[in-house]
Amino acid sequence: RCGEVCIDPMTDDDYCGATLDCEEGNAGVQCEPWEQCNGTGTCELYCQTGLVDCDGFCVDSMVDPDYCGATGDCQGANAGVVCGAGEYCDLGVCTSSCPGGLIDCNGTCVDPLTDRTYCGASGDCQGASAGTTCAPGQICDGTGNCALSCQAGLVECNGTCVDPLTNRMYCGASGDCQGANAGAQCGSGEICVNGQCEISCPTGQLDCGGFCVNPLTDEDYCGASGDCQGANAGQTCAWGQRCVNGSCVTN
Structure with a gap:
């Protein structure tokens, strides 16, 4: 986690190469606008198609x-x-x-x-x-x-090439990245997923109804999985029951 957000230090342009607690000397480097974190935790020049x-x-x-x-x-x-x-x-x-x-x-x-x-x-x-x-x-x-010069799939926002599907500052941005095209700025504890701000939950928890829950013990979303929608929302345990390892059991 870097700045209260879960990131991949091998590909994240803001914390490229980050390690351990992602503080001070462990925070990696911020790639320049014309660079990208290349999958090995190193910033490198990235040229658009045709160059x-x-x-x-x-x-x-x-x-x-x-x-x-x-x-x-x-x-x-x-x-x-x-x-x-x-x-x-x-x-x-x-x-x-x-x-x-x-x-x-x-x-x-x-x-x-x-x-x-x-x-x-x-x-x-x-x-x-x-x-x-x-x-x-x-x-x-x-x-x-x-x-x-931004590679295909990226958008120029305020002088920087960003991925509007994952960038927390310009989540969902498009076109000239101005006004309504600038997307949304995700709040603290949120990440940008496919251009939408979503709550970022710790490992082992799920975002259910805007809250991070443990599907193995939560009585409202017992056994939930994935996006916690529809059939993935698990079940609500009845009065007198508790959620144990994702199943409602009678006390």
């Missing part, structure tokens, strides 16, 4: 002149090629001269609407006209602006 992680940057190998044609782990033969002066990367292949829509930036043809190094560049691509270099985990969004 490749090359030397710590998410690149589009179909147009990036430094990693033209890169694939997989972007190492060795998978690193693609560096296009020469006056060449640009078109569909993963270096091609001579700058076609319409591209500009020459330091001897390389770039698309200023999508190029991470010269995002928003114009004219001679010098000085103030050279645009902006996007930070790790950002892409040049097609309009010449650097934007956070």
